[in-house]
Amino acid sequence: MKPPASAPxxxxxxxxxxxxxxxxGTSPSLVxxxxxxxxxxxxxxxxxxxxxxxxxxxxxxxxxxxxxQIRGGESAAIVRISxxxxxxxxxxxxxxxxxxxxxxxxxxxxxxxxxxxxVVLDKEEAGEPPEWLGxxxxxxxxxxxxxxxxxxxxEGPPKNMLGxxxxxxxxGWPIGLAEDAIRRRFGHRRERLQVNLEALATxxxxxxxxxxxxxxxxxxxxxxxxxxxxxxxxxxxAGLKFFAxxxxxxxxxxxxxxxxxxxxxxxRVVQAEDEIAAxxxxxxxxxxxxxxxxxxxxxxxxxxxxxxxxxSMAELPAVIVDCQRAGxxxxxxxxxxxxxxxxxxxxxxxxxxxxVLGVFDVVHGRDIMHRAMLISERYQLPxxxxxxxxxxxxxxxxxxxxSRSPVPARTRWTESxxxxxxxITATHGVNPFRVPxxxxxxxxxxxxEHTQEGNPTADTSMHHRMxxxxxxxxxxxxxxTHDWFRTLGEPDAPKGIVAWGSEYGLLREWVAAHPEYxxxxxxxxxxxxxxxxxxxxxxxxxxxxxxxxxxxxFYRYLSSLTDMRGVKSLTRSGGAPMTALELERYxxxxxx
Amino acid sequence: MKAKDYRSxxxxxxxxxxxxxxxxxxxxxxxxxxxxxxxxxxxxxxxGCSSRLPGYTRSYAxxxxxxxxxxxxxxxxxxxxxxxxxxxxxxxDGFSIGLGHIPHTIRRNVDLTYAVLDNGIYGLTKxxxxxxxxxxxxxxxxxxxxxxxxLNPVLLVLSSGAGFVARTHAGNLPxxxxxxxxxxxxxxxxxxxxxxxxxxxxxxxxxxxIYQRCDILPADHDxxxxxxxxxxxxxxxxxxxxxxxxxxxxxxxxxxxxxAAAAGIWPALGTPEAAREMPGE
Numbered sequence: 001m002k003p004p005a006s007a008p009x010x011x012x013x014x015x016x017x018x019x020x021x022x023x024x025g026t027s028p029s030l031v032x033x034x035x036x037x038x039x040x041x042x043x044x045x046x047x048x049x050x051x052x053x054x055x056x057x058x059x060x061x062x063x064x065x066x067x068x069q070i071r072g073g074e075s076a077a078i079v080r081i082s083x084x085x086x087x088x089x090x091x092x093x094x095x096x097x098x099x100x101x102x103x104x105x106x107x108x109x110x111x112x113x114x115x116x117x118x119v120v121l122d123k124e125e126a127g128e129p130p131e132w133l134g135x136x137x138x139x140x141x142x143x144x145x146x147x148x149x150x151x152x153x154x155e156g157p158p159k160n161m162l163g164x165x166x167x168x169x170x171x172g173w174p175i176g177l178a179e180d181a182i183r184r185r186f187g188h189r190r191e192r193l194q195v196n197l198e199a200l201a202t203x204x205x206x207x208x209x210x211x212x213x214x215x216x217x218x219x220x221x222x223x224x225x226x227x228x229x230x231x232x233x234x235x236x237x238a239g240l241k242f243f244a245x246x247x248x249x250x251x252x253x254x255x256x257x258x259x260x261x262x263x264x265x266x267x268r269v270v271q272a273e274d275e276i277a278a279x280x281x282x283x284x285x286x287x288x289x290x291x292x293x294x295x296x297x298x299x300x301x302x303x304x305x306x307x308x309x310x311x312s313m314a315e316l317p318a319v320i321v322d323c324q325r326a327g328x329x330x331x332x333x334x335x336x337x338x339x340x341x342x343x344x345x346x347x348x349x350x351x352x353x354x355x356v357l358g359v360f361d362v363v364h365g366r367d368i369m370h371r372a373m374l375i376s377e378r379y380q381l382p383x384x385x386x387x388x389x390x391x392x393x394x395x396x397x398x399x400x401x402x403s404r405s406p407v408p409a410r411t412r413w414t415e416s417x418x419x420x421x422x423x424i425t426a427t428h429g430v431n432p433f434r435v436p437x438x439x440x441x442x443x444x445x446x447x448x449e450h451t452q453e454g455n456p457t458a459d460t461s462m463h464h465r466m467x468x469x470x471x472x473x474x475x476x477x478x479x480x481t482h483d484w485f486r487t488l489g490e491p492d493a494p495k496g497i498v499a500w501g502s503e504y505g506l507l508r509e510w511v512a513a514h515p516e517y518x519x520x521x522x523x524x525x526x527x528x529x530x531x532x533x534x535x536x537x538x539x540x541x542x543x544x545x546x547x548x549x550x551x552x553x554f555y556r557y558l559s560s561l562t563d564m565r566g567v568k569s570l571t572r573s574g575g576a577p578m579t580a581l582e583l584e585r586y587x588x589x590x591x592x
Numbered sequence: 593m594k595a596k597d598y599r600s601x602x603x604x605x606x607x608x609x610x611x612x613x614x615x616x617x618x619x620x621x622x623x624x625x626x627x628x629x630x631x632x633x634x635x636x637x638x639x640g641c642s643s644r645l646p647g648y649t650r651s652y653a654x655x656x657x658x659x660x661x662x663x664x665x666x667x668x669x670x671x672x673x674x675x676x677x678x679x680x681x682x683x684x685d686g687f688s689i690g691l692g693h694i695p696h697t698i699r700r701n702v703d704l705t706y707a708v709l710d711n712g713i714y715g716l717t718k719x720x721x722x723x724x725x726x727x728x729x730x731x732x733x734x735x736x737x738x739x740x741x742x743l744n745p746v747l748l749v750l751s752s753g754a755g756f757v758a759r760t761h762a763g764n765l766p767x768x769x770x771x772x773x774x775x776x777x778x779x780x781x782x783x784x785x786x787x788x789x790x791x792x793x794x795x796x797x798x799x800x801x802i803y804q805r806c807d808i809l810p811a812d813h814d815x816x817x818x819x820x821x822x823x824x825x826x827x828x829x830x831x832x833x834x835x836x837x838x839x840x841x842x843x844x845x846x847x848x849x850x851x852a853a854a855a856g857i858w859p860a861l862g863t864p865e866a867a868r869e870m871p872g873e
Binding site for chain 2: 241242244268270272273274276277278279280281282283284285286287288289290292306307310314434436437438439440441442443444445446447448455456
């Protein structure tokens, strides 16, 4: 197949799922889907289950799904627990707990049963699970979650805690584990604690519930955090001292975590009036010599774009985290996508250098922030970090983070060492930074084109030479980051997949099950580690670029860097993370 | 140090007779009076004729992008509170594209001085109407927005809760100098409204005609009376001087208040600190 002429064709619509060996309860991994209405507290239930798994020394992750209204409406939490690290929630549900059948409807396509699945419904639900969910050979188990008076549902014990009690029985977890989890969460609210503990006990009395024993843990407690928390904590560890941001789904928890944790590390957080102001404050603090960042999502990134140009022009370090959501304008705020790649790499007027990094998963969130701060502080330019809703709001169990030192402070100007602030001959275009407070270092930082001293100029040859100087930074960055990528699978596997960002989790599982594939994922997207990529792809009989956007942005970006003839573009938008079943279908189609 | 010690080697590109020369002179004189070390000083602007001013000062200067000087200055001041931070700009930069940042900078009470040279016109882009251009002027010149009423920026600043508000004009150097001195010394957000004319696009006599409409506030003007201040700035003629000055000890804010500083967050509404900030106290 020849490369697409204009837009790579979106992947075909989903045909019925091919049958596949189902997961069994005895397998080392277990997938639980918890579905309810707003107020049922399924997110909290998922959170508690994941926390208990971490206490047991199990790995796992939880993703949440909710409607466009973000608060209220149907909601689902999918929790996968396992003996080894998981970065993908799996394709089929081992245990489905649903408080109301009609809430399932919105999750059509993202939930699937297998013949051994356990299904738990409310006792009052007359119906059977819908056809699209797939069939289980196990009988549906019913439990009285809701309380009714004269045919109307009235407030009763919290359904999520009844569910937790029941799940302890299903998973074979000791009651103490659940009690501890509830105490940790509600210890400061006596009344809630009591109500919840009572409901837990009621759930535990379930008669003859089905059994799907959880895998055995390491015994030694592990640690759960979300992608947004990892980003925030990674930045603090790297030496962040100033954050300004504006609330936006799905990035807000970066700011919320920093409000809690940055002051203790000697830093400050400001909630700005909008994203323009947030990015302005970041540049003001950076102008003051202070390592600074912001976090946002697509709409915020659009508003920050002029400021990002200023960051590059005035040579002020800044880290911008973009937790991508689906679509332009408002799009689908609660859905994930990889569609801000063009904006990150190309967005903005005029020519200016910037670096763009991509996050693979929660654990990588901390590493990537170290790398982003390092490049930003060292090369005095904006560094964009592309995360997405799938990573940002996923809660993942991980090993404890080993402590690491902050990134080195930016090279600082002194009167004796003093080249001009924008000396055009500087190695890699970087000059020592002049920090307010340093005597003799006063200069003009400017968004207007300037001379080596920083004075405004309209000299056309100076503009060209300054561009050359500023873009020289990319050469330095490319040399320093030539090994910032990951590969999966055997290096001589005949088939190749190129992807970036959160596709990592799915592809890790894919390669483990399909040894004929090797995978290349850049950690730094721009400047792209091209040499490593060319070496990696030698001898491939088939190559596909897998990504989650409509235009095939990564595929086209790569096409601007190297020969991509014969390489397939497997891309789709839609907002839901790609599943293994889907990938299997796309690859089968592409290799036909 | 003398006023000229606060000047960089650059020669201003302003038109002959421009009010910006007065602002530059008044500012550098005030800085000399206050003996602020140039390396402890940051002068920050957006874009416009008056926004060229930072480049003419010996300071850590930042000539940024249109309308965004206040957030940039806030970021600097909130992370480097020991740096004296001054923002300068014009009425287009401040009251049009950048207007949204004014009440929020005031709300945070960032300890900086914001001086707006208000000549009621866009000079750098050659004579378009600004938010403070009068209806009469727009009609005479055939400019856009004849039917749009001009903004009263000082009333806006007062009603947003600014702790220090002064007005002066570019033709009165001693008064400019005094107002800058007062504003820079004030602990908390301070605002200086500088009236001026644009010699090129409003004609050589416009500035003078504005100055003729100014009165120095009487010596017994009660600067702590917010209601009076709001009445004063709604008069037909321009009152010059310190219009409002809340005692700094009643002035909590991110830039000055220790607790808020430690938390990095503005005190929540309803707290005594926040209540003290509300206009009308």
